[in-house]
Amino acid sequence: MTEQLATTAVAPGAGLAPAQTAPRRRRGRLWLRVLRRPAGALAAGWILLVAAGAVLADQVAPYGPLAQDLPASYALPSGEHLLGADQLGRDILSRILHGGQVTLAAVAQAVVVFVLVGLLVGLVAGYRGGLVDRIVMRACDIALAIPLVVTLLVVLAIFSRNETAAMVTFGLLASAGLVRIVRAATLAVRRDEYVLAAEVAGLRPAQVVLRHVLPRVLPPVIVQASLLACSALLVESGLNYLALGVQPPTPSWGGLVADASAAIANQPWMLVPSGGIIVATALAFGVLGDVVRDVSADRSATGPASWRRLRTPVVRREATPETTAGEVALELRGLRVLHGDTALVDGVDLVVAPGEVVGVVGESGCGKTLTLSALLRLLPPGLRMSAARLRVGGRDALALTDRGMRALRGSAVAFVPQEPVAGLDPAFTVRAQLRELVRHHDGGSRQEVDRRVRELLDHVRLPDPERVLASHPHELSGGMAQRVAIARALAGRPQVLLADEPTTALDVTVQAEILQLLRDLRDSDGLAIVIVTHDWGVVAELCDRAVVMYAGGVVEQGDVVALFEQPRHPYTRALMEANPAEAGFRRRLRSIPGQVPPADARPAGCAFAERCERRRPDCSSGAIPLVELDERRVRCLHPVGPAAVPLPPLQEEVVDVAAR
Numbered sequence: 001m002t003e004q005l006a007t008t009a010v011a012p013g014a015g016l017a018p019a020q021t022a023p024r025r026r027r028g029r030l031w032l033r034v035l036r037r038p039a040g041a042l043a044a045g046w047i048l049l050v051a052a053g054a055v056l057a058d059q060v061a062p063y064g065p066l067a068q069d070l071p072a073s074y075a076l077p078s079g080e081h082l083l084g085a086d087q088l089g090r091d092i093l094s095r096i097l098h099g100g101q102v103t104l105a106a107v108a109q110a111v112v113v114f115v116l117v118g119l120l121v122g123l124v125a126g127y128r129g130g131l132v133d134r135i136v137m138r139a140c141d142i143a144l145a146i147p148l149v150v151t152l153l154v155v156l157a158i159f160s161r162n163e164t165a166a167m168v169t170f171g172l173l174a175s176a177g178l179v180r181i182v183r184a185a186t187l188a189v190r191r192d193e194y195v196l197a198a199e200v201a202g203l204r205p206a207q208v209v210l211r212h213v214l215p216r217v218l219p220p221v222i223v224q225a226s227l228l229a230c231s232a233l234l235v236e237s238g239l240n241y242l243a244l245g246v247q248p249p250t251p252s253w254g255g256l257v258a259d260a261s262a263a264i265a266n267q268p269w270m271l272v273p274s275g276g277i278i279v280a281t282a283l284a285f286g287v288l289g290d291v292v293r294d295v296s297a298d299r300s301a302t303g304p305a306s307w308r309r310l311r312t313p314v315v316r317r318e319a320t321p322e323t324t325a326g327e328v329a330l331e332l333r334g335l336r337v338l339h340g341d342t343a344l345v346d347g348v349d350l351v352v353a354p355g356e357v358v359g360v361v362g363e364s365g366c367g368k369t370l371t372l373s374a375l376l377r378l379l380p381p382g383l384r385m386s387a388a389r390l391r392v393g394g395r396d397a398l399a400l401t402d403r404g405m406r407a408l409r410g411s412a413v414a415f416v417p418q419e420p421v422a423g424l425d426p427a428f429t430v431r432a433q434l435r436e437l438v439r440h441h442d443g444g445s446r447q448e449v450d451r452r453v454r455e456l457l458d459h460v461r462l463p464d465p466e467r468v469l470a471s472h473p474h475e476l477s478g479g480m481a482q483r484v485a486i487a488r489a490l491a492g493r494p495q496v497l498l499a500d501e502p503t504t505a506l507d508v509t510v511q512a513e514i515l516q517l518l519r520d521l522r523d524s525d526g527l528a529i530v531i532v533t534h535d536w537g538v539v540a541e542l543c544d545r546a547v548v549m550y551a552g553g554v555v556e557q558g559d560v561v562a563l564f565e566q567p568r569h570p571y572t573r574a575l576m577e578a579n580p581a582e583a584g585f586r587r588r589l590r591s592i593p594g595q596v597p598p599a600d601a602r603p604a605g606c607a608f609a610e611r612c613e614r615r616r617p618d619c620s621s622g623a624i625p626l627v628e629l630d631e632r633r634v635r636c637l638h639p640v641g642p643a644a645v646p647l648p649p650l651q652e653e654v655v656d657v658a659a660r
């Protein structure tokens with residue numbers, strides 16, 4: 001158990017699904033794939049034929065809709081009347097074509113209202129969440145409880161048989177069901193990493209929704225719209241059958257069925273074309289919906305793996321921090337991340353100069369990712385953050401509104417995820433995704449945008465850029481995808497790059513290439529980089545300084561060379577000794593006994609004391625100060641090596657950002 005724990009703490013790639021193994025998806029535009037299926041092609045073809053016949057009825061119908069030919073009364077199909085004639089000798093085919101104008105227009109009205117309301121309200125509820133979502137859901141409950149037929153009859157009575165009013169009401173009431181579906185789909189998509197990546201890149205909510213959420217929720221909307229069209233057709237025909245809508249002699253499909261029913265004793269044939277057109281068209285709408293559902297189920301079966309969900313926090317804290325000498329790209333002082341009253345992260349400081357790389361190391365659950373998320377002011381729902389200071393690229397990130405923070409993300413500070421493929425939208429090519437960001441940050445003509453996209457790919461040294469640009473994320477290897485993710489991050493020319501284990505999902509050779517790339521970016525662009533890693537090898541290769549975290553706090557931080565030469569905190573030393581690279585032939589990997597205490601059960605005093613071979617009774621008696629020890633900071637009463645000098649305490653005052 002303890003062996004296993006030590007390995008988990010430091011092994012590169014532990015517990016991670018390599019991005020390259022993401023299953024390949026069959027691709028193609030949705031409508032093309034629908035048309036490739038015989039049932040889809042047949043249904044779509046029939047609907048198009050019927051719609052075209054209705055629109056062009058004046059041109060293609062052999063007779064006028066009201067033209068009578070009494071000698072042909074009740075005529076069966078013939079060369080003169082292809083579908084026969086009714087009791088007044090009116091051509092049934094012509095009346096079906098003209099009646100289609102009324103019926104299909106009514107169906108279209110209902111579908112348009114249904115889709116517009118369902119899509120807009122569902123997207124807003126799912127994306128915004130919170131109070132908006134709750135209000136929308138209650139309104140849907142009410143709408144779904146209203147009896148449809150009774151309401152339509154009331155509307156027809158109030159608006160003197162106005163069919164448009166009835167169909168708009170029908171679409172509106174039915175849209176409550178679509179709102180729920182779109183909301184659920186939006187909630188699911190919001191958890192996908194590429195949507196998060198778009199948010200982190202600083203895109204506006206409307207851009208994120210239109211570009212990355214809408215395409216995902218569209219298939220269920222098309223399915224529901226088809227099914228609604230089917231219902232609307234039956235409802236409209238029913239109303240006209242009862243003569244509650246358009247009045248005779250104006251033809252409508254429901255009215256034709258009513259005529260045929262009245263004449264059934266004289267000529268049963270009349271019911272075949274008039275009922276048949278309704279049945280066939282309703283069937284076509286239903287089949288089309290089914291095919292779209294099948295096809296889109298194939299598409300979404302292999303969606304990207306969900307990553308940690310990050311959201312905007314609500315609380316900030318201000319303080320009188322110690323001053324920082326020299327130029328600073330990123331300055332974080334006294335960070336706390338709270339879950340209710342429990343501090344998940346407590347008192348973390350992080351100062352990074354331009355061109356400096358800082359590694360954040362520690363076992364799982366020590367607070368590394370939450371610290372990174374807090375730097376972006378993006379935390380999982382339910383968590384709050386406070387800090388004495390957060391300055392990014394010279395700007396006070398704690399004083400910024402949500403809109404200001406969005407502008408900061410992607411421009412001053414950018415993020416590289418652990419699983420690069422999951423951070424890219426599977427529906428778009430690399431070119432489209434890079435263009436989107438370049439357009440967002442720089443604007444310019446298409447040629448200028450394309451030039452910048454090529455520059456970015458050259459900057460991250462992607463071989464065969466044209467092929468990469470034309471590829472979808474699943475067609476890229478892990479290394480290529482990580483270079484694309486870095487190119488995306490660089491699109492806004494950030495001063496600070498945050499990376500959450502950017503090499504753990506990659507094989508060793510590719511890891512080395514990505515580390516080299518990050519080193520070069522630090523040197524060429526003067527990027528300040530904060531990298532979360534479990535791998536001391538990455539720290540040694542890339543970082544200038546390291547911050548060692550344990551149980552939500554910093555236990556040691558300082559220059560990497562000095563740290564490797566002489567770790568001063570017993571935890572740092574134990575973590576280094578548990579590094580798989582330290583194990584050799586016939587040499588067992590050392591492990592740290594016990595495990596990191598959960599945030600709500602941290603012991604008094606030093607959180608590491610229970611697992612520490614140097615513990616003394618005073619380790620568990622009170623708060624342990626962070627002390628200065630030969631140019632590094634250590635939170636330990638009995639450090640490895642010479643004794644320490646305490647640092648002055650940080651004074652803080654609490655300010656609620658949300659209240660500003």
Ligand SMILES: Nc1ncnc2c1ncn2[C@@H]1O[C@H](COP(=O)(O)OP(=O)(O)OP(=O)(O)O)[C@@H](O)[C@H]1O
Pocket residue numbers: 339344362363364365366367368369370371380381382383598599
């Ligand atoms: N949304 C949340 N709600 C409550 N607790 C959380 C939440 N997210 C993280 N935590 C807790 O906060 C602590 C720090 O989590 P964090 O993800 O930052 O750890 P980590 O060091 O990044 O771990 P890993 O290396 O496994 O990614 C853990 O105890 C975790 O259980």
